[in-house]
Amino acid sequence: MTASTPSHAPACAIVTGHTRGLGAALADLLLARGIRVLGLGRGTNPALAARHGEALVQAVVDLADPAALERWLATDALRSFTGEARCVLLFNNAGTVDPIAPCGAQDAGAIARAVTLNVAAPLMLANAIAAPGAAANPEAERRIVHVSSGAARNAYSGWSIYCATKAALDHHARAVALDAPHGVRICSVAPGVVDTGMQATIRATGIEQFPLRERFEQLKQNGQLATPETAALQLIDYALSDAFGSTPTADVRELVKT
Template identity: 75%
Template sequence: MTATTATPTPIRAIVTGHSRGLGAALAELLLEREVDVLGLGRSAHPTLATRERSLSAARFTETALDLADPAALERWLASGALRQFAQGAQCVLLFNNAGTVDPIAPLGGQDASAIARAVTLNVAAPLMLANALASDEASGHTQDRRIVHISSGAARNAYAGWSIYCATKAALDHHARAVALDAPPAVRICSVAPGVVDTGMQATIRATGADKFPLRERFEQLKETGQLASPEQAARQLIDYALSDTFGATPTSDVRELAPR
């Protein structure tokens, strides 16, 4: 399967955090490639539900779901909605994109509820969804299942003030490494860093006081000098890789290390 040629078999994709930023770009570009999309997130995409008919013949659906609420996610998984969406597809992609950079603060200055929310949203939800997709019972015996954890350079490099974000993104990387050793049938997985993308998360970082995040000035300079990737650029690279024959050859990757197409 390649990203540059049409495929005769149905492809469907689940995108978490699809209402804005990188998640919105992923959903939009997948639909343009005639891939059915299921968006999962707290809020609806502002325009995609009405636009999708003009974009392609692909089907777009979305479910309001707080992925930081594990009980709500567990109920949704038990409802059979994932199996219903996957039924009949040759390939199902899961883009675990939803996440939060909060709390940004050194140890001792972090809000306890923000820690719990971050760990649930950044780690528990992706792992629960990945497990469900890998389950034949939940996925409808789909022949090809590809799990894309949206990672970060913070998974592989420590940053002051980002201990929670670094730890949760590192958890996704190590989860992918362990799953690759499990080698579940018909499942490929990779935890992919998308580069520094111009999203709302970057705005949050730039609005943080230097006392909580000493590297704020560096991220301000990236914005001022035009060095941030657009969500569309990053999404295109992620989709190309997810649909390529080489996806999952290594359990972790970085879009900046992938060969240009």
């Protein structure tokens, strides 16, 4: 896999959940490469703004509120941000692992929030990016990266909602690849097990809700969790590579570097 900024740079990127964890690392590394970033989330990232100035644009949008996202998409903010960029990247990173519990013991509101944040928001943003005229430059290539998970491809007790929502992103990417919208590449990419706040949530969950908790505790204790920076670098390198979009689903741990 050869990673480089596409020949049709300059590029810009939209990153959801850019205030912490993997999203913050994605935004930081993209900005360090000279790629402008639009961060979408419930809050802002002052540290990133202080380091990167006007190259970082931030929009406060609750992605778990479909009406709020719909209102934001109805504005000219997305098209205005893209400017004359010849490559527009979308990293659908924001997500939640809650509710963690067996079916029958899950909070209904938490289910609705997870499905909206993990599925509806990424699909709404992907649709907006893929639409003709979404970018100010009519020749701009659009690359959509769904941040997936091993849970999309393997079932885990206590994670029925998380597994289902991540699997939805994988299947969405497969179907969009069949649609083959002009100028659009898409891939749902699993970044490996990353040391983020989500992992802390998992380790704080009771065994009765998540029987595999001990496995994730051991990964932390043995130093086997990828750092957000390492995972972000792999995702960005792949998103910018010529290979991106050649398959609708991928796992960074299985990508062959050339």
